[in-house]
Amino acid sequence: xxxxxxxxYGVTGLLAARALWRLSPSAPxxxxxxxxxxxxxxxxxxxxxxxxxxTSSVVLFAPLLLLLGATGLHIRRVVRR
Numbered sequence: 001x002x003x004x005x006x007x008x009y010g011v012t013g014l015l016a017a018r019a020l021w022r023l024s025p026s027a028p029x030x031x032x033x034x035x036x037x038x039x040x041x042x043x044x045x046x047x048x049x050x051x052x053x054x055t056s057s058v059v060l061f062a063p064l065l066l067l068l069g070a071t072g073l074h075i076r077r078v079v080r081r
Contacts, residue, residue, distance in 0.1 A: 005037070005040065005041050005044055006041075008037045009034075012034040012036075012037045013034050013037075015033070016030040016031045019031075023078070025079060027075055027079050028075050028076045028079060031071075031072055031075050035068050035072065038068070042061065042064075
């Protein structure tokens with residue numbers, strides 16, 4: 001499971017970076033796939049390490065979600081131009 005998550009994380013990250021570099025119309029979709037991989041990986045690590053699943057993880061995930069969401073909206077706006 002760990003290897004599959006890391007492979008998905010890396011491949012979606014590379015595809016998103018390439019699409020963003022070229023400002024292709026598929027860039028928001030690849031970015032969204034990478035965000036999903038990031039969040040699934042984070043949830044996986046919270047499940048593996050039980051001491052990490054406390055309120056501090058929520059405090060860290062909330063700003064992360066806001067940052068990733070704001071970046072996604074910015075990417076959609078820039079690519080549409």
